[in-house]
Amino acid sequence: MYLKSSYEIRDKYLRKDMLPTIFCPGCGIGAVLQYTLRAIDDLGLNQDEVVWVSGIGCSSRVPGYVNFDGLHTTHGRALAFATGIKMANPDLKVIAFMGDGDAAAIGGNHLIHAIRRNLDITVILINNFTYGMTGGQVAPTTPKGLRGTTAPYGSFENPFDIAELAVAAGANYVARWSVFNYLQGINSIKKALQKEGFTLVEFLSPCPISFGRRNKLKTAPELIKWYQKLSVPISKAKEMSPEELKGKVIIGEFIDRDRPSLVKEYEAYKKRAKKAMRWEE
Amino acid sequence: MRYPFPVGAVDFIQGDEAIARAAILAGCRFYAGYPITPASEIFEAMSIYMPLVDGVSIQMEDEIGSIAAVIGASWAGAKSMTATSGPGFSLMMENLGYAIMTETPLVLVNVQRSGPSTGQPTLAAQGDLMQAIWGTHGDHSLIVLTPATVQEAFDMTIKAFNLAEKYRTPVILLTDAEVGHMRERVYAPHPDELELIYRKLPANEEEANYPFGDIHGDLVPPMPVFGKGHHTYVTGLTHDEKGRPKTVQSEIHEKLIKRIVEKIEKNKKDIVDYEAYELEDAEIVIISFGIVARSAMRAVKELRKKGIKAGLLKLNVLWPFDFELIERIAERVEKIYVVEMNLGQLYHMVKEGANGKAPVELIPKIGGEIHTPKEIIERIKDNLRWG
Amino acid sequence: MAKEIYTKYKMAKYLRKEALPTALCPGCGGGTVLNAFANAIDQLGIDPRDLVVVSGIGCSAWIASPYFLADTLHTTHGRAIAYATGVKVGLPDKKVVVISGDGDLAGIGGNHLIHAARRNIDITVILVNNFIYGMTGGQVAPTTPFGAITTTSPYRNVEHPLNIAETVTSAGASYVARWTTFHVYQLIESIKRALSVKGFALVEAISQCPVQFGRRNRMKTPTEMLRWFQKNSVPLSKARNMSPNELEGKIVVGELVNREKPEFTEELNSLIEEVSEHYGLGDNNAD
């Protein structure tokens, strides 16, 4: 595979007047953004027909940096806004760029219901285990025992497994990688973008400043090592006992299926309505 | 174009139904909602009509999601609407602020019921007036219309869409359970008879670069909708004219918010609407709105019969508020009565408008039943006797 | 008639008499659930004074609140579990039970449901799933079967229903079971187990709404609906060997999960102990 230089990608897709980004050094969002843009580039998607939607948080600032139509909305509600965009104009491809707090804490309900409806959308979910923008509070994804400013003695709650939840709610495609799995990441995004229905690619992404600093994971190398220890490929996980899997995060493709999408179902619905009214045979 | 209900004809329908039909005629092609009494009938009618006119009607997981979807659809280019009642209206406050900040045209119908909290779900009230104006956080402005009859519910829905599109702002149609559920004769014009306004789109690429700039000098920027290659960025953060977030520069914030507020304030003449009944020689004026204005109208007629020079000012637009109009009236009358189905909300604004030129008295009522004309008349007569 | 019920019906002692008769329609499954709940309480010998029942908005929210004679908190739409979280933290020794409907707990309240399951807070949720928004007149719910007719899906539902029990299981609950109002005894047993488990417990009770759901979907009478439950229920053990196609439109019943996991209020209280120890704040350190 020929990889374009990151300069080429940047020049083609980023809004220059918005740079530099607000992301801290060592933050993983930039990398995932690059994977997403590469996937778009590889697929040759029309820049004019892709809309980026986001909520509130560091990851949600991304639509500001990319030169596409973008809707930066309220906290947790990105997928509800996206439902309107997609259903009002199904020709648009909609990408939601979200953080874990945004998607799975305050926005958890919109997430599971958008999945249930099988809304045609690709969610790129940055999971950095914390609320980075507000200063590192505990998140529903924070691994047990790790610290946040609102869990100064270590989180005592059980964390969410977002990917597993997405599968249970009925998504068409779900994959999870760490930001260091860049080829798998790009391929998963490409797959997701080509599918109808709800697709989600979750990235374990470092936040050295708000999360790492409090948990002795200050530098990128420390984080890489931690992710390597933390993550288990799905194939391997299948052979492991629940005891062995405790505290681990499984990475890989969780589901790849083709249930009919909301846009398709609604098209059929309109036909059905007209038939019921005898407007059409 | 084929319509799933009679047009250019009279029908006998509920207020809720009238709102749904008028929305379809106004060009609304996206509806998102969530069940709530007494607004569900709007949603149910939309569910029947929308797929037939190739529009979308979708039920979201809550009211927060409903208004969010409506804003998204508006940026995708569709005229959009949602409807709710008290509890749902409260939930929508955050995203209503987002729509104001991003200058997103949409219509939000609040079929008021008796609150606070769950209150009396099936009974009417006018208790959300101040909330409609002040419910979301921060300095802001928007437009609030209020109908008193089913025909007005119909006409004002069309007007609401026109104002929303013209001024790129959310418009609230503040109706109530009584108007929503009553059936009345309604004339639905043929679409050819209607004057519909569509949002101003950017005339060229240069204009599209300033989705939040006053480029025409009328305070209303053209709206570059999604999917046309404009690559517009929309955010609820304080933003500059290009839409870029500028969260620490106070001048940019001041400029943006002042324009959003002035856009409504400076066009007050165009937006404000009211009906004056027997006002010319009135010594006593009742100011009222919505369903109870009809009781007040009846009361005025009865008082006139008794030789009391009463008049009625029925407000059709509650915000922007014409304080000067109230002052002009106050200058030439002896007393103003405010009749409303709450414990005093419009009253505060009337009092401020009257500017001490005439005493203002409140005739409130809560509990779900509208004022009877008798209640109004007796209160006024009582005062005449003693005052 | 009412008098007769009070004298003969054993569970009447658990009911708030001044609130009766209930507002439930004839044939509604809510009564069955109330009865099952009262029986479970009775069989476990739980003192109603040790019980707080929380509910949201909707017909099912009324099943126990106000009709059950305990402390009852009737809250806003979708938020019952969040209110219950506050109650449980404040009263960790009491049984906190949420009884409410599918639209309330899994529609607008879906987020609180999955987060409470994730925390594994010791609350028992009896989710009465009747596939519809009954109180507001029969609108489509996130549980409405694909293809069913409601007032807001007049041409058949295009959305897929949420598998509530499965979603809550994957979110991390200690105990999850699903039964229908046809399976009364199993329902009572599951409620008993749910009340006994330390952690988040969900009993999804599929229930009939003949007036708003059945009527529009060719099942006008409660018996028709119960027959439908009977015909379409598949025990979990059998379902495991069935293909997704075969399972389409079926109701999988049984205990989905029953596991021991750390519980929220216990973790919270042990954290407080740790902190107190760490800072030397205990009584023995009194200055």
Next chain:
Amino acid sequence: MIIRGDEPEQIRLLKKLYPKGNYFMQGDEAIAYGALFAGCRFYAGYPITPASEIAETMARELPKLKGYYIQMEDEIGSIAAVIGASWTGFKSMTATSGPGFSLMQENLGYAIFTETPLVLVDVQRSGPSTGQATKGAQGDFFQARWGPHGDHPIIAISSTSVEDSFWETIRAFSLSEKFRIPVLVLADGIIGHTREQIKIPDPTEVEIVYRKLPTSDEEAKYPFGDVHGDLIPPMPLFGHGYFTHVTGSTHKENGLRDVYTPEVHDRLVRRLHKKIELHKTEIQKWEEYYIEDAEILLVSWGVSARPSLGAVMKGRKKGIKVGLFVPKTVHPFPGERIKELSKNVQLIIVPEMNLGQVILEVQRFVRDEVPVIGVNKIGGVPLTVEEILKEIESSAERSRHRSAD
């Protein structure tokens, strides 16, 4: 076990953890410490700038006092958990800012209607919508009054400095407990993030109020009845065997819902309003500076009151007869007192960090008496002494000309 905050064990802990003396802290922290001293032992919240420091302080300190900090999945859940905890007997609090405050409106209405004591802190930031997240503002004044749907009363208080935030938070809890009503603390991002000195008192010097509890089973039967003639019903807590029913639907005195009888609704909603009206003098609080001979009166609140006072003092030095009125309880608004004062002044100036909100309230009371003008500033930078002084001076100049005419 419910922790009320005034037991000997709690006093001992407070003394040990926060010895009496001088501290240097942010307004947000002062609010948190005020809550701790008031006996707040339950906090539920959700991260939001610029209120997160309150949550962070509570998360750090509450476990030390055997109290509970929990972080919910959103702001709606946060206030819901706080209401639930309040019914178990905890003094409870949540804090948020604009967007979160908007989300809480529905459940705030519930708390008002069910007469649930709680304190809700809104650290105001520059809005609408997400606006300027790190910048302070005073734009939620009317939202605080009218945010939830339907007719309802509310108490809202606003402090003017870091130390004031400590004491006003304690007062918020006292009013909330005493009158069984949610009390809003309208803080702002400027004071919230400003550090200055504050004197932390000995816990025994702080007067703590706890809600009235039923003294008999008979009283407990009417959780929403005016059983004592003071319009404030005792609160039968959960877990005491009272079998209390609490609902946000219109309810009778015994708590059972009745949503069809107009009189029941009328009686309940009017009592809620009268409860506040009747005790208004106790609820309202304000400060007055140099008003005896003032010709120009400043009315200013919250963060703007401080530079206003500076401007008044400078104005006085220049020989301008100017005074200042600072409402500390902003709802119910102490308009009657301003009306009284207005009789002797020629002009009222209202400096505030919004496009004109309190000014409307002032005008409503005095518009027929004296002209009222605003000094308004938005964008997150506080008003300065100089800016306000300029307005005072030019007003004084104008009125001198006028009287010369």
Next chain:
Amino acid sequence: MGWVITMQIRLAGFGGQGVILAGVILGDAAAIEGLNVIQTQDYGSQSRGGHSIADLIISKDPIYDLIVTKADVLLALAQLGYESTKESLREGGLLIVDTELVQPDKEFTGAPFTRIAEEEVGLALTVNMVALGYLVAKTNVVKKESVEEAIRRRVPKGTEEINLKAFRIGYEEGTK
């Protein structure tokens, strides 16, 4: 430089330089001395790399303003910080800069704080303490000992000594 009643001090840099912590410590020191002080900050939404400003008003009299209206002292640790704040320095005010990172266009004093932190203290992160020491020496706004007490209270546990060292080196530099 002697000071009479009120001193307005502005510290400017970019996120990560510890500007705000330096402001907090200086404010705390003033509070320890029983002076009136208010300390505020302004920063970009990013945690790192954006502008970062700490403001202090220290006074023997009550303070009524909440922001620095005209700075008597401006400490700039980065060109970005300098450019955005230089207008706020009053005529004749004291400008202190990191001489290797800021090129001012008016009269100034200063030292290469960052290099000193790296080379003499051995930890670049302590640049804020070095600069603070220098500022305190130049202005005498508070006593050296009060700042040292404040440092002990405010810096993360285990880093007290290195921060004190940095402060003292900076203070020495300022007395030169």
Next chain:
Amino acid sequence: MRKEVLIGGFGGQGVILSSVILGRAAAVYEALYSVQTQAYGPQSRGGASKAEVVISDELIDYPKALNPDYAVLLSQQAYEKYLSLVKEGGIVIVEKDLIPNRNEELEKNFKVYVIPFTKLAEESTGLSLTMNILTLGFLVKLTGIVSEDAIEKAVLDSIPKGTEHLNLKALKKGFELGEKALKGEL
């Protein structure tokens, strides 16, 4: 001309539907103004049911019945609750079999017609459910509030497909009865 009609009964009698049909006949087929409202009570399912129709040739201000000109009372409860509201000299139509206890003193103020509508409906159409349409026919014929043609069209607009024949039969039976009443033959 302002005419107020009150219809009271219990759930399942078709009270609301008949008020809608009457309002519709006036608004759509007579070019009159009309408002129809209904009360929501605690027992909307099987409990009391009340609907009002105001018809006028000019814009209707107050939308509810102040003193009904015509009242149709179909249950004992409705009779007791609403009879006293009727305007002096107004027309009161009473379902005979369902209202055993009557207030003869009060009735002297009105023109009262007492008819076993339910039984007649059952006899003429075989379906007691058509009672509301039959009663409507009677009211229209007796009062002339709208034309027979208008009410017939409005009935056809409002009833489920396949029941036209039955309902029209009931309506006609109502007209017949009304005719008799006008002639004083009842």
